[in-house]
Amino acid sequence: MHVMVVNTKAYREGMGNEAIKIAKIMEKVGKETGIRMIIAVQHADVHRVASNVEIDVFAQHIDAIEYGSHTGWILAEGLKEAGAGGSIINHSEHPVTINEIKRSVEILRKNKMESIVCASDNEIAKSVAVFQPDYVAVEPPELIGGDISVTKTKPSVVKNAVESVRKVSNSAVLCGAGIKNGEDVRKAIELGSSGILVASGVVKAKNKEKIIMEMASAMVE
Ligand code: G3P
Secondary structure, eight states, X not given: OOEEEEEOTTOGGGSTHHHHHHHHHHHHHHHHHOXXXXXXEOGGGHHHHHTTOSSEEEESOOOSOOSSSOTTOOOHHHHHHHTOOEEEEXXXXXXXXXXXXXXXXXXXXXXXXXXXXXXXXXXXHHHXXXXXXXXXXXXXXXXXXXXXXXXXXXXXXHHHHHHHHHHHOOOEEXXXXXXXXXXXXXHHHHTTOSEXXXXXXXXXXXXXXXXXXXXXXXXXX
């Protein structure tokens, strides 16, 4: 099943009640199109968003820790109790070591939570795929937040990541960075992605329902 992941980052337009509004639109569009919707929100928003919608709510990061004396660190078990179904790991705005990626995937799996591990290129995608996360998301950092999508500028990165990951794992591949419209999404699917990881194109859009519908519809055509 194709998936649309919206990462609200720390954008003002994606926090608190705004995160709930985006999640509700995603829920509605998800029902209409049949596309799986995941919203990755600030930790502080996990509980309130998960209490208001049925779509999957993910965290944007977890720490590779177990219960214990870890002041200020993010525990997967706590997120699960708050309503999170999974987490992004190793986003280029929150990179962690390869060992922490491995541990985080294991911790999420142990808690029956899903993992989306980010990779900046094809080689890293392959290296993290061996940990068998649910998703590997390839995102060239220099294109993140910009207006030109990875699918237009670096289609080979997506294509190669899909091929490399397939060799070592069953993880589904997502792509992201600069995705702004249905055409970018259509191309992502053509290149072999199972879906997209998008932030500014949705969170900063004036008409969020219109763009979420446009992007989701491009995955069903
Ligand atoms: O996590 C998704 C993200 O890094 C892509 O950001 O703003 O280019 O859609 P954006």
